Amino acid sequence: MKTYTAHIAVTLRRAILDVQGKAIEHALHSLHMPGLTNVRIGKHIELHVQAQDEESASSMIREACDKLLTNPVMEDYTFTLHEGVTA
Template structure:
């Protein structure tokens, strides 16, 4: 078994208006940064994964996303898997 770190980004699907993102975008524009657009706000989930290899690690995390971490009705996920631990966890 190897150790991996998974980073999961959960965002609202494009078809669903991201009101938080819209509000932050308006605030950025009022700070005179009109070049910043299409702001989308999501959730970041980080976890360590024990698996035989990176493919199995991804498979496990994909299952976690399907069953719990995201709601496919309204959310999309992006997963990155890296080998080893990242940083110390308390």
């Protein structure tokens, strides 16, 4: 059994207006940073996974995201996985 660390990024689906992202984009522009656009606000979830291998760790993460960590009606997610534990 190995331990993996997963970093999961959750954002609103592209089709849904991200009003927090828009508000922050306006703030960036008022700070004279017009080159920064398309701000998306989301959540970062970090967790440890005990699994036989990377493939089964990935499938456990996908199940957790589909059942609880995200709502597919309004959110998309991506994740990265690496072996070991983040201090």
